[in-house]
Amino acid sequence: MTALDWTREAACAVPPASALPWTADPGDASPAEVAAMARVCAGCPVRLACAAYAHSGVTAGFWAGRERGELDGARASSRRCAAA
Secondary structure (H helix, E strand, O other): OOOOHHHHHOHHHOOOHHHOOOOOOOOOOOHHHHHHHHHHHHOOOOHHHHHHHHOOOOOOOEEOOEEHHHHHHHHHHHHHHHHO
16 A cells, blocks of 8 residues: 555546646636635545645645645644644
C-alpha cells in the first residue's frame, strides 16, 4: 500500500470531475471551475486524507474543497480555536 492509495477513491479522479483544473496555481482557475471543484469535494469520501496530503508539501492545486493557500489559513484558524 502506498501513501497515495486514497486517491483511487477520490471523487475528482473520475470523469467528468477529472477534467477540472485540480492542479492549477491559485487564481488560475475560473470562479466557475473553483465552484465546481468545491461541489465535487463536498461529497468526497477521502476529503480528510486529501487535506492531510495537501499539508505535506504540496504548493498549488485544489485540495479537500479549497485552493492550496486557503488550506493554510483554515489550519491556522483551527489551531487558534483549539488553543482558546
